[in-house]
Every structure is written in C-alpha cells, then in structure tokens.
Amino acid sequence: MERPGYYGRFGGAFIPEILSATLEQLQVAFSGAKKDPDFWSTYQRLMSTYSCRPTPLTYAENLSRHLGGPQIYLKREDLNHTGAHKLNNVIGQGLIVGRMGKSRVIAETGAGQHGVATATMAAKFGYSCTIYMGEVDVARQRPNVFWMEQLGARVVPVKDGARILKDAINEALRDWSANMDTTHYVLGTACGPHPFPEMVSYFQSIVGMEVRDQILQQAGRSPSRVYACVGGGSNALGIFNGFFDNSEVELVGVEAGGEGLQSDKHATRLASGRGSVGVAQGYKTYFLQDDDGQMLETHSVAAGLDYIGVSPILSAYHEEGRIRFEAATDAEVLEATRLVMKKEGIIPALESAHALAGAFREAGEMSRDDVIIVNLSGRGDKDIFTIADALGDAAWKSFIVTKAEEYRA
Numbered sequence: 001m002e003r004p005g006y007y008g009r010f011g012g013a014f015i016p017e018i019l020s021a022t023l024e025q026l027q028v029a030f031s032g033a034k035k036d037p038d039f040w041s042t043y044q045r046l047m048s049t050y051s052c053r054p055t056p057l058t059y060a061e062n063l064s065r066h067l068g069g070p071q072i073y074l075k076r077e078d079l080n081h082t083g084a085h086k087l088n089n090v091i092g093q094g095l096i097v098g099r100m101g102k103s104r105v106i107a108e109t110g111a112g113q114h115g116v117a118t119a120t121m122a123a124k125f126g127y128s129c130t131i132y133m134g135e136v137d138v139a140r141q142r143p144n145v146f147w148m149e150q151l152g153a154r155v156v157p158v159k160d161g162a163r164i165l166k167d168a169i170n171e172a173l174r175d176w177s178a179n180m181d182t183t184h185y186v187l188g189t190a191c192g193p194h195p196f197p198e199m200v201s202y203f204q205s206i207v208g209m210e211v212r213d214q215i216l217q218q219a220g221r222s223p224s225r226v227y228a229c230v231g232g233g234s235n236a237l238g239i240f241n242g243f244f245d246n247s248e249v250e251l252v253g254v255e256a257g258g259e260g261l262q263s264d265k266h267a268t269r270l271a272s273g274r275g276s277v278g279v280a281q282g283y284k285t286y287f288l289q290d291d292d293g294q295m296l297e298t299h300s301v302a303a304g305l306d307y308i309g310v311s312p313i314l315s316a317y318h319e320e321g322r323i324r325f326e327a328a329t330d331a332e333v334l335e336a337t338r339l340v341m342k343k344e345g346i347i348p349a350l351e352s353a354h355a356l357a358g359a360f361r362e363a364g365e366m367s368r369d370d371v372i373i374v375n376l377s378g379r380g381d382k383d384i385f386t387i388a389d390a391l392g393d394a395a396w397k398s399f400i401v402t403k404a405e406e407y408r409a
Ligand SMILES: *Cc1c(COP(=O)(O)O)cnc(C)c1O
Pocket: 084, 085, 086, 113, 188, 189, 190, 229, 230, 231, 232, 233, 234, 235, 236, 304, 305, 349, 351, 352, 377, 378, 379
C-alpha cells in the first residue's frame, strides 16, 4: 500500500507545521466532493455553460496531408474561456472553496496566465482575490496584470529575492499561513504538496474523458500516440488520463528544450536526464538544481513551461516508463507555430507548440493508418509580443515604437 499523496517515491507534503491543518481541511473537502454524485455533474455543467466544454477535437487535414504521416487530431483546449486548459483547474478549485465556506483566494503567477484564470474564477464566484507576482514579472507581463486588476484582483508585486516566480510563491505561502481560516491558495498546476497534484489532475481529467470518446467517434479507433507539452504537467495529465489504462496508446510529454540541451538555457527535467530528485516547494520530484540543491535558472520561449519542478505524478510515470519524455527547442517551436497557423488557421500558444513540434518530428516514422492526438493546451494570441519578435516582424516593431512615441508626446 502506497502512502497517501505519494506516487512511487515522489510527492508528499513537506510543509511548515502551521499549514498542515488547512491542507487536511482541503483533503477532506476534496474527498467529499469526489464522493458526492452531484459534484462532477455540477462541475461539468458549469464548464459547458461558462467555458465551451466539451472542447472540440479537430482533424488537422491539411497538416496531416502536408506531413504525409499519421492522421493528426488537435484537442482544442485553446477554445476554453481565458484561452487555455487553466480554467478547468481553477473553476474546480473554486467549487471546493465554496464547499469549505471560504471567501478569499490567493495565487502566485509568473507569466500571469494562471493569475488571469484565478481572477476570472474569483469574479465569477464572488471571492476576493490577491495575486502575488515577482516585481520583475509584473513589469514584463503588463497586459496580464492589467486584466487581473480589471477583473477585480489585487496584484501584489513581490520585491524579495530575484523578484520572480519562486519569490512570489514564498509570499503567497506567508499570506496563506496568516489567513487560512478565510483563504484558499489556488495552485496552478499538478505540483506542490498533497493533495494539489491529485486534485489538479482530477479536474484536468475532463480533457481526457472527452477526447477518449471523441476520437472513437471521429477516427473510429484509439490513437497510437498522444502528445502534450509539460510545464508543471497539468494539461499532460489531463489528456493522458483518458489513456493510461490502454497500453496500446503511447504517451509522449514534450518539455522546453530552449536553446538546446547542450546549452544551459532550457527547462527539461525528465527528457534530458539533467534533473535530479529533491524536495522543494512542498513536494518531492525531479528538479533542475545543482549538486547543493540550489535551483538552476531555466529558460523557454514559452513562459508557461519555464519551471524548475514537475508533477510528482509525471516523475513516477517517467520512472515506470509509461510516459516517454522528449524536448523541443525554441526554434522548432516557432517553426511548428508558423506551420499550424498557415495550414490550419489556428494560432497555438507557444507552450502547446512544443507538443506540436514533438509530434511533427516523429510524423515521418508513422503511417497514414496511424492516428495521433496533440493537446492544444492554449491559444497564442497572448504570445503576440514574443511571436512577432521571434519572427522578426518589422511592421510590428514600428507599431510598438509609434505607440510608445504617442504616449511620450
Ligand atoms: C500554463 C500553460 C501550460 C503549462 O502548464 P501545465 O501545467 O504543464 O499544463 C501549457 N500550455 C498553456 C497554454 C499554458 O497556459
């Protein structure tokens, strides 16, 4: 019998004593919700009327023909409200907050997407909302900060340390410790102390449940492979959950290869063999760290994959060999983004384009009878600053310069 909250040797809850009561309360509320026959249908109904669920499964016909390999299907999480799978998680946690009788939510965010999703959920449920964000990230992510504030959240710039995501996490934990009676900490991915990895992947499993039926209806068979990008691991676990029990389906997680694995500028913890097992941020998993356990700097063109840890659930599947992990470089990701825009009229998030790049690279080894699914975790219009820069679009650059001059005048 495994210890609760452990996946093989990964997971657990390594937290300050003061937080154990509130995590226990969360565990009880979550278990109660899972056992309540009405809970999942309430969740599903809310997602269908508020966030376009079930999201479609799209056959990428032009792309499949162009690559000459397998039939490629895209699971359209980009069509969720707020533009990504993140809403699946925060709406689920919002319902749990209600069951606990709390009225305030806090979250930390790096790129700001989880902050926007949390602020959206708080507005919808009428909770008060505080978002912690490193001061450096606040400056870099002004559009998302703007939306969080417009949605009614208070955004607190964190001035400690390097003023980035990890410093925001510390500040959010301090707030939680002081305000546990009223406040829930909304974690954004399937990481952190138990029960967060289990709870977040439970809500994201709605993706896998839908797609398992959709592919049978549309392609008449199960896929040979399913691809998903891996930041913390929540969209990957969501879609993979539809296929874990079918050993014929190969599951492929694609991490951020950044400027290449021979450089230090990437965020691959599992694919590269560079990650090592440690305990940080409340849980045990593979981290990118040095021999003294100091966390390394990570890099990715996609802000949502730029993270030092990874879900303990994925680390366990990695060691069992149930999921294969690969990496896609920034350059491959931009190429894949360009191809999908031109061939399918879909703008993928740069995160999601990692899964696409991983799939395209392997398309040549598969036949036309093969069916694959790529999880399109989010849409890319939010990435316009990065994509336009990376593609070197001169007209975009002069637009930004003109705008700046207008403000200066
Ligand atoms: C946040 C984000 C990710 C990475 O998070 P996971 O927990 O690994 O899914 C991937 N894609 C998009 C579009 C995101 O916004």
